[in-house]
Amino acid sequence: MIKIPITKPYFDEKESEYVSAALSSGWVAQGPKVSEFEKILSEHEGVSDGIATTSATTALHLSMVSMGMGEGMDVIAPAFTFVATVNSIVMTGATPILCDISKDTYNIKVEDIIRIIDSNFTLTNDKLVNNKTGNVLWGIVPVHQFGLCCDIYAINEIAKKYGLNVIEDAACSLGARINNIHPGNFGNVACVSFHPRKSITTGEGGMIFTNNKLLADKMRRLRSHGASVSADQRDKARGFLLPNFDETGYNYRMNDIQASVGLAQTEKLDIIIDYKRKAAQIYNELFSKKVPELVTPIEPDNYFHTYQSYVCMLKEDVFDNIDIACNTRNNLLNKLEEIGIATRQGTHAIHLLGYYKNRFNYSPEDFWNSFLCDKLSISLPMFYGISFEEQELVVNSIREILDVLKNIKNVNCEA
Numbered sequence: 001m002i003k004i005p006i007t008k009p010y011f012d013e014k015e016s017e018y019v020s021a022a023l024s025s026g027w028v029a030q031g032p033k034v035s036e037f038e039k040i041l042s043e044h045e046g047v048s049d050g051i052a053t054t055s056a057t058t059a060l061h062l063s064m065v066s067m068g069m070g071e072g073m074d075v076i077a078p079a080f081t082f083v084a085t086v087n088s089i090v091m092t093g094a095t096p097i098l099c100d101i102s103k104d105t106y107n108i109k110v111e112d113i114i115r116i117i118d119s120n121f122t123l124t125n126d127k128l129v130n131n132k133t134g135n136v137l138w139g140i141v142p143v144h145q146f147g148l149c150c151d152i153y154a155i156n157e158i159a160k161k162y163g164l165n166v167i168e169d170a171a172c173s174l175g176a177r178i179n180n181i182h183p184g185n186f187g188n189v190a191c192v193s194f195h196p197r198k199s200i201t202t203g204e205g206g207m208i209f210t211n212n213k214l215l216a217d218k219m220r221r222l223r224s225h226g227a228s229v230s231a232d233q234r235d236k237a238r239g240f241l242l243p244n245f246d247e248t249g250y251n252y253r254m255n256d257i258q259a260s261v262g263l264a265q266t267e268k269l270d271i272i273i274d275y276k277r278k279a280a281q282i283y284n285e286l287f288s289k290k291v292p293e294l295v296t297p298i299e300p301d302n303y304f305h306t307y308q309s310y311v312c313m314l315k316e317d318v319f320d321n322i323d324i325a326c327n328t329r330n331n332l333l334n335k336l337e338e339i340g341i342a343t344r345q346g347t348h349a350i351h352l353l354g355y356y357k358n359r360f361n362y363s364p365e366d367f368w369n370s371f372l373c374d375k376l377s378i379s380l381p382m383f384y385g386i387s388f389e390e391q392e393l394v395v396n397s398i399r400e401i402l403d404v405l406k407n408i409k410n411v412n413c414e415a
């Protein structure tokens with residue numbers, strides 16, 4: 001029996017009220033509520049355009065195809081992220097080039113991007129060409145992981161130097177910022193998610209943020225089968241004409257029922273983030289006093305962390321070797337689950353996942369920090385409304401379980 005979930009959406013009567021209104025209006029496909037949701041949320045983030053989609057995965061894919069990513073192209077992405085970051089690259093026909101992360105921020109390591117470019121690509125006719133495959137390096141898809149922005153300014157510098165494209169996977173970082181600037185305003189397209197594990201939810205859903213009007217129009221067309229006039233616009237014009245289709249596209253449309261939930265959630269976004277930031281401080285203080293074996297998340301100067309997830313790492317050097325550390329992590333998570341505290345590992349090391357491991361023949365040590373984060377990270381309960389007592393129970397339980405596990409050695413860690 002789970003007593004403390006890993007996350008929990010914050011709903012009140014507003015969501016039901018707005019959904020009822022959408023149902024009564026009779027408009028349940030993409031319509032005025034989606035437009036309103038796009039407008040209000042993009043204004044909140046300070047961007048000119050929001051394009052709502054069915055998920056962050058389809059938002060990423062739509063951005064990628066709209067900006068020309070495809071076969072014969074390489075794309076750099078972090079090796080420690082949710083699989084959808086890299087799957088969406090594969091869906092376009094392009095080839096992902098994994099890059100390791102920094103253990104302290106869980107974000108892509110800029111020095112490694114430079115090293116990958118220098119050692120695998122040659123500048124030919126203003127394009128970076130892969131020495132082995134002949135693919136052209138199209139761009140970089142950095143992730144703002146767990147609610148903390150990556151070093152996007154340094155990434156933009158590299159992109160500018162070589163004429164690369166950048167699409168930011170901000171799936172878990174709606175509301176995050178650097179110097180008060182939100183994803184979507186760093187000069188690139190950014191994609192957020194409304195899955196229930198993210199800042200706010202529409203059940204499933206996503207949104208692309210951009211300040212590029214022309215690109216936004218193209219993404220709106222491709223979101224809806226390549227139609228040059230949206231159903232909403234057609235309705236407003238009282239037109240009976242079918243739209244024209246000069247391009248081929250998808251059906252990645254969010255609907256007005258989801259957008260109605262999104263509108264109610266947007267009203268709560270700031271208080272949800274504020275609550276989680278305070279809860280993160282409480283965890284930080286409790287852990288620093290009671291569990292020195294854990295590294296708690298950092299918030300660099302001028303960065304604003306939204307703590308979509310509160311992710312810690314077991315310190316490897318506290319244990320005799322990495323296998324013991326890793327097995328301690330797994331045992332700890334199992335024991336927490338048994339007493340009703342839900343946890344997860346932070347996210348995946350992509351190079352350990354079957355499809356990627358087999359296709360690219362990766363070994364665990366190819367991206368060592370990503371490997372360590374896969375094996376030693378711990379995502380703890382974090383949601384609007386989590387109580388001090390619940391947080392204390394999580395911390396005290398971890399202390400007690402670690403004290404017991406410390407005496408158990410002979411363990412294996414599946415790589």
Ligand SMILES: *Cc1c(COP(=O)(O)O)cnc(C)c1O
Nearest residue numbers: 055056057082084171172193195
């Ligand atoms: C959650 C997540 C996604 C996928 O979001 P969906 O809306 O579920 O498609 C992609 N990338 C990252 C980094 C995520 O955390």
